[in-house]
Amino acid sequence: MANSLLELDKVQKDYRIRSFGRVIRTTKALDKLSLKVEKGQIFGFLGPNGAGKTTTIKCITGILKSDSGSIKIEGENIEDNSFENKNKIGFLPEQIGLYGNLNCIETLAFYAGFYDLDAETIEERSLELLKVLGLEKDSKRNVGEFSLGMKKRLALAIALLHKPQILILDEPTSGLDPRGVKALRSVLRDLNEHQNLTILLSSHVLSEVQEICTHVGIINDGKLIRQESIQKIREKVRKTAIKLSLRVKNFDKEKSNESILLNQYITKKKGISIIEVNDLGKHQQIILTLKEKLIPWVTNKLVSEGVQIFSIEPQDTSLEDVFMTETGGDSND
């Protein structure tokens, strides 16, 4: 059986807080995380804040060392030959750090110096990437003058300079304007389709992941709780949960005789997640996911608490619904 391009097996990682060199507190970041990314996939890595996405990426890219478990690229343990394996990875971190006093060409030349590339190849690849990423005109400008979007594009050029086999992006769209997001999405799709580049990206923007990714892994509390193709996940959720949009009145009040809000009372019921409550002026829109058998309970409860229901409409299940359902419906992202 062919090896996965990237395979994490029971990876554990703790963060240690030290005082005078002594460990005084340990926090579990990754708890026996296992994950597989096959060649050619665009793998979306989802999870709420603090779930362990960035830690996982840092372990893969060698910025952090896992405490136990294995991380393999094409079947080879990443630590056995970190030089060769790091050559297979292109990395775009969430927080882009570039030397402000260098221009694009100098920046690319600096990072290219850490790969086995000759000067001619570096120049050729740099110009090509700057053109593809729309930075050609700004190639002589100092990076310190760049907008965040331009810096991200330059960092992407750095990540692609050595023609990696897998591109790892940590929150690639954070801080980008819609045009930047669209442009980045287009570049990633192009790289995947035309250069068969495998991509692993973590993102807060679930619609982004839904739009671009072929496969998704959902991580929560350092554990991978689901890994499948987007299509399969959607189908599964559709079978187990229904998404409804209710147009109601008098919803945002406290439940009678109890000092808790009505929506908090409803979501206490297992299998119901309120995804959004929108104020439409006269009415409110409640978007929730729930099991089919709970629909009468919800409607009865709302009516009994004085909420007037004007319409109930079924909605398409999105990746966000999957995410909310899988992570307990409590996302701060």
Place this chain on the structure above:
Amino acid sequence: MISRRLNQWNNLKTWQPLIVAISLVMVVAILHKAHWELTTETSPLETWKGKTITKGDNETNINFPEDIGDSITFKGILMTSPKFEVYNNDSIVLGEYSKDEALVYDEDLYGKTIINLSGMRILVNGDLSGKFFESEVITVKAYVIENTSYYTENEQSITLNREGWEAMPEDIHLASDTDYYFFTTELIILAIGSYYSFSRIQNLRTQLRFAKHLALFEFGRGLKAPRMIVLGSFFTIFIVGIGWLLGDLQNSTSVFAVTSGNDGILRLSYFSFFVVSLAAIAVSVDTIHKERQSNTLNMLLARPINRETIVLGKALGLTMVVGVPAFIAQVLGLYFMTKAGEMPTIGSMITFLLFGQVMIFTMVTFQLCLAISAKNGADVVIYGLGAWLLFSVVWTLLVYAVSFAIGIDVSAQNFENDPEYQAIASRLALLNPGFVYQMAVGLFTHRTISIDFEGVPGWLLLLSLVLWPLICLRIATWLFKREMRG
């Protein structure tokens, strides 16, 4: 059998050959020590103290436990330069009994030299001026002789029946003549061990190329940094000015007079350390911390470059940032010093420049340790300034405190000439890279490394000079790698 051993050798981990080599070096060092202990008397003072002096009515007898004609090869330190110890008709009062030297001055002594070997007096039948120098470690094959001489004490004529130690000039040798065989063997073993260890490092050549790439990048960036421009200009003017002054002071009779070119270069090395170490700390004060804050570090860490290589590359780069201007300033300082005064030894001038770079590398790696372990920007600056103040300014106070703690009266007049104090100061100096640098330059004002610096042998000084940067580099890489473990 042989192939099994070869297999075992091939399976050794990266640093094991070097550990094996260091173990072998320690064995050679023990053999070295044993060689001197077995072939020489390494405590001449004990032999000297073993003499008995008996005084009769008109007679004084000085006797040693050894028999007349017995010979012993002593190994010890020349406490004074023999050029001051040659008996000339204008340097002794004939007929006077010298208690310290345990002999009576007479005309027979003319042209002979009395040497002070670690406190023991040996009469040498010849003039040793210019052949041996103060602090050199030498071996002397001496014989017990007896003679009779006369002196007057309290207007009474006294006969001195003296047993004493005498030697021929050809029986005196520098200990380094033998030491160098052992040192060379040790260096060869260490070189072989290092070779086999380094050859086990994966992609060593590539990593060294990365280190060079990073170093040149840091060099280019660092030279343009405003703080380096300010500090570089400051230390260049300072070193050149001090060099000129030290040259001029060689022709002066003031209390600050510089006695020779060698004295001048010693002082110049201290002043160089004073300003250059500040620049070395200043350029590396926030190097890792700042990169961590600005997120450039993660960009670098994701490349196929080892953490060790990053530390090495940065250390080399920052050393060049300070080292290149410092080298120029030191050459200019030397030029102006020698123009106005005497020329120091070639060895001391080379080491002044070469070890200056080692000193800068040490200070940079030392600061890297602090910069890596500091939690915030303020900590980094405070640690760096604290280190500079400690090594450059308040070290002497620390030596006073330690001396006081172990019972030396530091309030006494001229306590700084107390051998016990000097021994403490000398040993503590090994813990200060600045003094190690200064003493190493001082070592090369001599023609041999078998020199004693108040209880610190020359080889220990050189070992200290090498170990300082290596230990700092190792700690810096260890701290940097520890971050990886989270």
